[in-house]
Amino acid sequence: MLLHIGQGNFVNMNKVLSVVDYNSTPVHRDVQEAKKMGKLINATKGRLTKTVMYMTDGYILLSARDPAVIFERYQLRKEG
Numbered sequence: 542m543l544l545h546i547g548q549g550n551f552v553n554m555n556k557v558l559s560v561v562d563y564n565s566t567p568v569h570r571d572v573q574e575a576k577k578m579g580k581l582i583n584a585t586k587g588r589l590t591k592t593v594m595y596m597t598d599g600y601i602l603l604s605a606r607d608p609a610v611i612f613e614r615y616q617l618r619k620e621g
Contacts, residue, residue: 546604546606546614571601572601580601581600585604
């Protein structure tokens with residue numbers, strides 16, 4: 542099932558391990574490391590990054606949507 546993560550982007554919700562806020566030093570380090578390894582997907586379309594999603598395949602995905610909004614959408618998709 543696909544989950545809308547903002548700016549017209551979707552992700553396979555079965556591959557998402559966690560959805561976290563971007564505003565922490567350890568998360569920033571993970572993002573920089575993923576970028577070096579070619580495992581970073583930036584889905585912000587140039588907007589401010591608010592959410593980081595850790596994926597089952599080791600990729601890290603960036604979104605401009607608030608983590609609470611993405612979680613709410615996840616809950617709605619999961620229930621219906």
